[in-house]
Amino acid sequence: IPSPLGIGKVRLADGSQVSGFICEPFGLEGAEEITALGGWRRRTAVDAAALDAHCKASELPDFKRPREYVFVAEIPKSPVGKILRRMLVAGEYTIDPGASQ
Numbered sequence: 001i002p003s004p005l006g007i008g009k010v011r012l013a014d015g016s017q018v019s020g021f022i023c024e025p026f027g028l029e030g031a032e033e034i035t036a037l038g039g040w041r042r043r044t045a046v047d048a049a050a051l052d053a054h055c056k057a058s059e060l061p062d063f064k065r066p067r068e069y070v071f072v073a074e075i076p077k078s079p080v081g082k083i084l085r086r087m088l089v090a091g092e093y094t095i096d097p098g099a100s101q
Helices: 040-046 048-057 085-089
Strands: 005-011 017-023
Touching: none
Parallel strands: none
Antiparallel strands: 005 017
């Protein structure tokens, strides 16, 4: 993630912390507010066909291309923030209802 952006913990008004994008104040100059659009996922409008086209256009060999693209509402994580791969493999996730499959 290029400067002035980063990923870090954001403290909410209720005192809880969530992972999120952080930005240095100078990086906000001329930035577009996308909250009303439903967040960055809705703004980027990437779908499975676009991802597959990108993989095909790159030097990625066909056997390394994903067989399936699944857009999840949230990646399952442990209490310490590690991705729970076994849950993803087992299909224990919620599909993002707003994503183009």
